[in-house]
Amino acid sequence: MSDSAITDDKSRRDFLIISTSVVGAVGTALAAWPLVDSMNPAADTLALSTTEVDLAPIKEGQSITVVWRGKPVFVRYRTAAEIKTANDAKLEDLPDPQADKDRVKKAQWLIMVGVCTHLGCIPLGQKANDPKGEFGGWFCPCHGSHYDTSGRIRKGPAPENLFVPEYKYLSDTKVQIG
Amino acid sequence: MSKFFENPVIKWVEYRLPIFSFIDESVGSGYPTPKNLNYWWNFGSLAGLVLVIMIATGIVLAMNYTAHVDYAFESVERIMRDVNYGWLVRYIHVNGGSMFFILVYIHMFRGLYYGSFKEPRELLWIIGVFILLAMMATAFMGYVLPWGQMSFWGATVITNLFSAIPLIGDSIVTWLWGGFSVDNPTLNRFYAFHYLLPFVIFALVFIHLWALHVHKSSNPLGIDIQGPQDTIPFHPYFTIKDLFGMGVFMLIFMYFVFFAPNFFGEPDNYIKANPLVTPPHIVPEWYFLPFYAILRAVPDIWFISAKLGGVIAMFGSILILLLLPWLDRSKVRSSQFRPINRQLFWVFFVDCLILGWVGANSPDAVFHGVPFLWIGRVTTAYYFAHILLIIPLVSILERTKPLPESISAAVTANAKSGAGE
Ligand code: HEM
Ligand code: FES
Numbered sequence: 001m002s003d004s005a006i007t008d009d010k011s012r013r014d015f016l017i018i019s020t021s022v023v024g025a026v027g028t029a030l031a032a033w034p035l036v037d038s039m040n041p042a043a044d045t046l047a048l049s050t051t052e053v054d055l056a057p058i059k060e061g062q063s064i065t066v067v068w069r070g071k072p073v074f075v076r077y078r079t080a081a082e083i084k085t086a087n088d089a090k091l092e093d094l095p096d097p098q099a100d101k102d103r104v105k106k107a108q109w110l111i112m113v114g115v116c117t118h119l120g121c122i123p124l125g126q127k128a129n130d131p132k133g134e135f136g137g138w139f140c141p142c143h144g145s146h147y148d149t150s151g152r153i154r155k156g157p158a159p160e161n162l163f164v165p166e167y168k169y170l171s172d173t174k175v176q177i178g
Numbered sequence: 179m180s181k182f183f184e185n186p187v188i189k190w191v192e193y194r195l196p197i198f199s200f201i202d203e204s205v206g207s208g209y210p211t212p213k214n215l216n217y218w219w220n221f222g223s224l225a226g227l228v229l230v231i232m233i234a235t236g237i238v239l240a241m242n243y244t245a246h247v248d249y250a251f252e253s254v255e256r257i258m259r260d261v262n263y264g265w266l267v268r269y270i271h272v273n274g275g276s277m278f279f280i281l282v283y284i285h286m287f288r289g290l291y292y293g294s295f296k297e298p299r300e301l302l303w304i305i306g307v308f309i310l311l312a313m314m315a316t317a318f319m320g321y322v323l324p325w326g327q328m329s330f331w332g333a334t335v336i337t338n339l340f341s342a343i344p345l346i347g348d349s350i351v352t353w354l355w356g357g358f359s360v361d362n363p364t365l366n367r368f369y370a371f372h373y374l375l376p377f378v379i380f381a382l383v384f385i386h387l388w389a390l391h392v393h394k395s396s397n398p399l400g401i402d403i404q405g406p407q408d409t410i411p412f413h414p415y416f417t418i419k420d421l422f423g424m425g426v427f428m429l430i431f432m433y434f435v436f437f438a439p440n441f442f443g444e445p446d447n448y449i450k451a452n453p454l455v456t457p458p459h460i461v462p463e464w465y466f467l468p469f470y471a472i473l474r475a476v477p478d479i480w481f482i483s484a485k486l487g488g489v490i491a492m493f494g495s496i497l498i499l500l501l502l503p504w505l506d507r508s509k510v511r512s513s514q515f516r517p518i519n520r521q522l523f524w525v526f527f528v529d530c531l532i533l534g535w536v537g538a539n540s541p542d543a544v545f546h547g548v549p550f551l552w553i554g555r556v557t558t559a560y561y562f563a564h565i566l567l568i569i570p571l572v573s574i575l576e577r578t579k580p581l582p583e584s585i586s587a588a589v590t591a592n593a594k595s596g597a598g599e
Contacts, residue, residue: 036353039367045357065454069358072454115359118485120338121331121456141458142335143474144542157474157484 050178052170055109063126065114068177072114072122073165074138075175078149083107085136086150093154096161100150103164111175112151113165116140118158123147138162202413204391210409211416212397214589218292219395220423221285226383227424228278233376235271243323245369247362250325251450269439275317276442277431279465282310290502291523293511294396300503302389307499309382314466316375319368321463322360326447331460333360333368339473342486359453399588400511401581408585459540467537468530469495472561474541475554491558498565505565508573515579518572526564532557 051068053075058064063076078086086100104110116123118140124130125138125147133139133146135154140147145156152161167177182188183198192198202208242261244253257264286306289295295303322333337354341347356363394403403409410416434441442464446457462470469492476487513520536554543550582588 039356040353041355041357042363045363049358067454070361070453071359118338119335121335121460122454142456142460144540159483159485 050176053111053175053177054173055175056173060108065126066177068113068165073177074110074112074114074126074151074162076110078108078110082136082149086148086152089148089150089152095153096159098150098152098161103150103152103161105167105169109175110149110151111164111167111177113163114138115163116142116145116158117153117160117162118143118145118156123162204387205417206413207411209391209412210394210403210406211412212395212403212408212585213410214397214399214585215395215416215419216398217423218284218288218398220420221281221288223420224423224427225278225281225285227427228274228281229376229379229383232271232274232278233380235267235274236373236376238267239271240373243369245323245366247325247365247451250323250365254324266435269435273431273434273439273442275320275463276434276465277427278313279317281427282313283465286310287527290526291513291520292396292398293400293506293508293513295503296506296508296511297503298393299389299396302386302393303503304500305382305386305389307496309379309386311496312375312379312382316372316379317463317465319372319375321447322365322368323372324447325365325451327449327451327455327457328444328447328460330360330451330453331456332462333364335460336462337364339485339489339492342483342489344486361453396511397585398512398514399582399585400515401585404584461538464534464538467535468533469537471533471537471554472558475536475551475558477555491562495561498562502565502569505570506573507570508576508578510578510581515581516572516576517579518576519569522564522568522572526561529557529560529564533561 049069051066051073053064053066053073055075055077058075058077060077061079063074065072065074067073083100089100091097091099101107103112114122114126119142121140121142123133123138123140123145125132131139131141133155135146135148137149137151138147139145140156140158143157145158146154147158147162148154150161151164153159165177167175170176183192188198199208239257242253242257242264244250254268257268259265261267289303289306318332318336322329337351337360340354341351343350352358354364355361356367444461449457461467472495473488473492476484476491478484479487482490508516508519510516513523532553536550536557539545539550541549541551541554545553582591
């Protein structure tokens with residue numbers, strides 16, 4: 001065998017080792033994907049993803065909490081004064097700037113997920129005698145986040161406004177969330 | 179021992195699988211141990227004992243526990259009231275978790291004080307840090323299983339930490355939950371992991387001991403073994419000392435099990451989980467408090483939000499321990515011969531205690547006019563400064579005291595003068 005035949009052989013082997021190792025590694029990663037993805041929400045969990053709310057019994061200035069996807073959703077019939085303070089806030093004063101009108105479909109009905117955007121506690125403010133924080137909306141006791149009457153973060157460690165879910169009015173007094 | 183190895187049955191087995199000589203060389207008369215080990219060297223074997231107790235009681239609990247959101251809380255109450263000795267098994271498991279952390283924290287501070295993490299025991303130390311991480315994951319998921327209010331809200335707050343990760347954070351949290359909140363899928367997978375991880379810990383402990391036996395235990399003087407005059411066989415001298423330690427430890431452990439079983443617990447966890455009501459004051463188990471304080475101490479820094487910064491600092495506070503063998507450049511291991519390091523060690527120890535105390539209090543609370551937030555910030559800053567700045571600087575600048583020429587020389591000198599340390 002000549003010298004060049006030996007080097008030929010070596011580079012052919014290197015090629016085989018590298019290519020089979022790469023294919024093997026990719027194959028193993030692909031095989032692991034079903035295991036990883038099996039931990040994502042299952043079809044039945046996803047199927048539970050709408051909730052209907054009847055607005056008729058709620059009086060002005062009252063809030064109710066409904067459950068959507070295992071999370072509380074705050075539904076508040078806001079007073080004119082609350083709507084006004086929400087509109088009066090200057091956008092540049094907000095950590096997560098968003099106008100009140102972009103957070104509601106009808107100004108009197110504020111609908112949002114009642115989960116603090118910091119670490120997931122449920123803010124207080126739904127009941128008449130709850131602390132409502134310095135901005136008259138909601139107050140999260142876990143690490144002290146204050147939300148205003150539009151559910152926007154004003155003070156404290158939470159980075160974002162309370163999340164507004166997808167919803168639609170089925171009639172004047174019925175809303176479907178999700 | 180030698181007589182034992184002449185037994186024909188033992189010989190037959192040994193020829194095929196040298197398991198008895200392996201045991202003898204690991205924890206028997208065939209394992210030479212420094213003669214000057216003090217009681218701080220008992221904590222490794224104590225942690226091993228607790229690991230075995232946790233696995234034994236855990237398996238028995240698993241026989242009566244139901245991992246479903248509708249039954250988990252009730253099944254634990256049934257264990258407490260109806261299952262024979264269920265209350266005992268559960269209280270041993272619950273308090274065993276706390277004991278485990280006390281022992282391992284002492285074990286780690288021992289390593290810090292006596293420089294056990296230094297060359298050639300760096301990997302031994304690193305494996306230890308991984309054991310701590312695995313223990314934390316195990317204990318965190320175990321605490322979720324009884325499905326009380328603290329279980330639920332602790333799980334919610336801690337899993338939400340991952341949402342701080344930019345871009346993919348929210349998908350990661352959904353993946354961890356297997357849903358849109360902490361719910362039944364979450365409980366099920368936590369149970370699966372809580373069952374698995376102790377066995378992973380067991381394997382890690384095995385590697386930890388393997389690394390230990392290559393260079394043997396360090397010792398309070400921190401100098402190397404030079405010959406047989408410096409050692410005594412592990413069995414019977416240290417088997418008996420470890421057993422004595424276990425006796426003392428079990429007295430303390432059983433005091434809590436029988437007389438103060440809920441001392442380390444939170445009363446709120448005897449209220450069933452309610453996803454719609456957050457308890458007014460969420461606190462993690464005591465052994466996580468220093469890290470919880472670090473999590474909450476970090477403010478917004480430049481473009482990093484307080485939430486992300488807190489998460490980085492919390493995990494970082496454990497991960498920087500991995501670098502310790504290279505941060506501390508002193509050739510002298512034991513703080514007995516490092517006067518400055520020795521004093522600063524105690525400052526660091528107190529700093530960790532204060533962090534724990536801050537973690538137990540609400541950040542809005544005030545202590546004699548000083549907000550806890552600021553106590554937390556100062557002690558967090560010191561924690562990192564101690565490891566990243568003070569340790570390297572002291573290790574370079576400090577003048578160490580002269581080392582004894584050998585373990586046996588120091589031991590005999592001590593015996594003659596009648597003093598001991
Ligand atoms: C590294 C060892 C372990 C640690 C640190 C640990 C820690 C914990 C903790 C802190 C709890 C919550 C206790 C409570 O408040 O009720 C718990 C519960 C539980 N653990 Fe473990 N555990 C360990 C090993 C195991 C093993 C090996 C098993 C099963 C084979 C197991 C099965 C259980 C079960 C079924 C519960 C729920 C029952 C209860 O809450 O009392 N554990 N564990
Ligand atoms: S979870 Fe609301 S402030 Fe932290």
